[in-house]
Amino acid sequence: MATEDEVLKKLRERDAFAENDKADGIAQRGIDKGYATLSPAQQHVLEPYMSLPCDGVEDPGGHPNDCSKQLQGAELLQALDDEGYYDALLCEDCRSDYYDWYE
Numbered sequence: 864m865a866t867e868d869e870v871l872k873k874l875r876e877r878d879a880f881a882e883n884d885k886a887d888g889i890a891q892r893g894i895d896k897g898y899a900t901l902s903p904a905q906q907h908v909l910e911p912y913m914s915l916p917c918d919g920v921e922d923p924g925g926h927p928n929d930c931s932k933q934l935q936g937a938e939l940l941q942a943l944d945d946e947g948y949y950d951a952l953l954c955e956d957c958r959s960d961y962y963d964w965y966e
């Protein structure tokens with residue numbers, strides 16, 4: 864399965880497309896047939912959904928690290944996979960902060 868297909872699946876599971884019927888339909892098609900089979904116009908509709916901001920982490924003193932990284936591709940997929948564990952979407956840097964502070 865291509866990374867984009869898995870990202871689509873994860874995004875749909877978290878209702879990312881719930882408020883946009885058109886995008887939701889295209890996402891479902893992408894999941895069923897593969898993101899690569901979508902037309903450029905269809906991919907364009909999904910594009911804004913295919914990247915999400917990192918949530919960042921708070922240091923032990925409660926100060927957010929103000930991470931503003933946009934997650935996409937494999938990094939986004941990893942973040943979505945581990946969202947349940949961290950209770951947040953985290954980029955590589957924030958994961959490493961998280962380990963330094965809490966593990």
Ligand SMILES: [Zn+2]
Nearest residue numbers: 917930954957
């Ligand atoms: Zn981050």
